[in-house]
Amino acid sequence: MTAPARPDAARNACPYLYGQEAKAVARVLESGQYGHTDVTEEFERRVADVLGVADAVAVASGTAALHAALLAAGVGPGDEVIVPSMTFCATIQAILAVGATPRFVDIEPATLCVTDQLVKEAVSDTTAAVVPVLFGGRAVDLGTVQEELDERGIVVIEDAAHAFGSYAGTQRVGTTGALTCFSFGPIKNLTCGQGGMVIPRTPEDADTLRRLRLLGVVQSQSERANITTYRVDSFGLRYQLSSIFAAIGLVQLDRFATSEHTRRQLWRTYQDALAPLEGVTLVDVDPDHTVPHLCQVRVPHRDQVFAELRAQGIGVGVHYPPNHLQPAFAAWRRTLPATEQAGQEILSLPFHQHLTERDIEHVVSALGQSLKSAGGSRCATC
Known part of the structure; x- marks a missing residue:
């Protein structure tokens, strides 16, 4: 026996919850405002401050973050995306969702992460993006191939679902120039209950991501409250992060x-x-x-x-x-x-x-x- x-x-x-999350959620529920509100925007600002970046765009999940980042980078049909096979299937599904195809690459056995050499060997004329997976939270250094990627216009989109808070050398993951995607799912290092975040490279990226997460609508939710119409000028999805989830994330950030x-x-x-x-x-x-x-x-x-x-x-x-x-x-x-x-x-x-x-x-x-x-x-x- x-x-x-x-x-x-x-x-x-x-x-792992610290005890204040329920009170934070209760305050949101008492407000009667459960969607994307100033609580969500405060969570974005706080994440940006923790990481030391100019902006952060909250979305509904880590998978939504990857999907939105690929769309914002212009990856689509006919494009190939280099990605390790050793990852959760969500990474691959996000690539397929934009109409691109995965180019599976191997891993380094000791870390289960892709290496710069493995990426270099996989680059082709149809490569549009590289999605390194920061497996277990460990940063991936694409050092020797980064210059070639930049010259070819190949975007790096980090799947950092495991890696909130980790460092790449002396810099936090999310601050090294890639489009970086975090997950705040139930068992992640920092949880919102459900949620995700994209760290944009430029203000233009941030603007594109915010329109994508709100069905392509140009005006923000607060702006729409004071007008009789709104304008949709691009494709978009309903990927906003609820203030209920953001309230949990704010408590988690405090701890x-x-x-x-x-x-x-x-x-x-x-x-x-x-x-x-x-x-x-x-x-x-x-x-x-x-x-x-x-x-x-x-x-x-x-x-x-x-x-x-x-x-x-x-x-x-x-x-x-x-x-x-x-x-x-x-x-x-x-x-x-x-x-x-x-x-x-x-x-x-x-x-x-x-x-x-x-x-x-x-x-x-x-x-x-x-x-x-x-x-x-x-x-x-x-």
């Missing part, structure tokens, strides 16, 4: 320094606890510069280990099955050895701010025992 999982170890990921510190400490606790396990490789997120979103290991006999830990009530997961092997994306399938190997080995351990050191010790002990029974590892302390 297996020991029951500790309560917080049973969840792979879950939101983000605590979240940032806690997530780094949890990852380092895992790093120390996992060290005695032979045959286990911890995916490197560079915790000195990253606000970690995941804690992932690569293990032999992954499917057996996954099943055994789940049977014990431990909330392990797999992030993510490679997209180039998915039926929906079969038309763009290529051989990607590092991605395919990682897809067979990666295991996401429970990682969220409710975890305690004791929870982590419990997870790692169970992992060691599961590996031992699978014949994949020996542990000096298990």
Whole structure:
């Protein structure tokens, strides 16, 4: 009979709220104004201030952020977008939504991120954009290929869904000149319950994004309150961020320094606890510069280990099955050895701010025992 999982170890990921979010939402509800209001605009200003950028455009989700950024960059039918297969399927769906096609590229095994060399090898005459995925929160440096991308007019759109608060060197992700897309979904480093953000490159980008998120309408919501008509001059979608969600985000921003510190400490606790396990490789997120979103290991006999830990009530997961092997994306399938190997080995351990050191010790002990029974590892302390 297996020991029951500790309560917080049973969840792979879950939101962490600080207690003031409910009051902030209640104030919005009491106002009677639930749509895009000054609360949403305050959230945009606060995110821009935290990042040190001129502007930030809030949208309904991280997927909406990617879709809107691709549209704002003029990516469309006939264009090819370089993207790693190792990402959530939302990244690929956003590319398909603008009529472009994905050009899947491989990853660097230690980080699960794309590299500048892999991008350089994939660039073609039809490449319109590169979408590096900041996997687990780690920044991606396109250094040696960036000049070529600029010369060819190829836009970089960062999928930073995992990476709010992380750094690229000494600069926050979102400040390095790319169109950067964040997610504020339920389990992200900073949550709104649901939501996303695009960091524009220019005022023109910001204007385009604001029209896109409001059905192509030129006038803002406050401007429309004082006129009898409005003008629609471009394609658009209903991608606004509700003030209900923005209110949650504002509270989360007030506590983000605590979240940032806690997530780094949890990852380092895992790093120390996992060290005695032979045959286990911890995916490197560079915790000195990253606000970690995941804690992932690569293990032999992954499917057996996954099943055994789940049977014990431990909330392990797999992030993510490679997209180039998915039926929906079969038309763009290529051989990607590092991605395919990682897809067979990666295991996401429970990682969220409710975890305690004791929870982590419990997870790692169970992992060691599961590996031992699978014949994949020996542990000096298990």
